[in-house]
Amino acid sequence: MVERLAPDQRDAELARLHGWKLERNGDAIVKTFQFKDFSEAFAFMTRIALAAEKANHHPEWSNVWNKVTIALTTHSAGGLTAKDIALAAGIEKIAAAQDRS
Numbered sequence: 873m874v875e876r877l878a879p880d881q882r883d884a885e886l887a888r889l890h891g892w893k894l895e896r897n898g899d900a901i902v903k904t905f906q907f908k909d910f911s912e913a914f915a916f917m918t919r920i921a922l923a924a925e926k927a928n929h930h931p932e933w934s935n936v937w938n939k940v941t942i943a944l945t946t947h948s949a950g951g952l953t954a955k956d957i958a959l960a961a962g963i964e965k966i967a968a969a970q971d972r973s
């Protein structure tokens with residue numbers, strides 16, 4: 873079982889991610905991504921879904937037209953773990969490959 877990150881570890885990891893904010897008393901990280909249109913937003917979600925399924929680690933998310941809001945937390949650990957950091961890094965790579973304008 874994967875362990876929650878200690879607060880100092882968590883803050884160090886967070887400093888290397890762009891735009892992710894701590895929420896839920898430090899137990900989740902959240903970011904909203906904006907795209908050109910719905911098609912780009914949904915393509916982004918599809919790519920994340922495939923990566924999430926492969927890693928067996930899944931986002932909490934919502935979509936409103938060209939925006940996707942994502943929260944990452946590890947349910948089994950009741951907080952933030954290395955799995956969330958890894959998924960956030962993967963999401964950043966996927967986002968960089970899409971049309972945000």
Ligand SMILES: C[C@H](O)[C@H](O)[C@H]1CNC2=NC(N)=NC(=O)C2=N1
Nearest residue numbers: 928929930931945946947948949
């Ligand atoms: C049974 C299955 O492996 C678990 O429910 C996995 C699936 N995806 C998951 N995703 C997240 N974010 N946290 C979990 O604890 C988790 N657990």
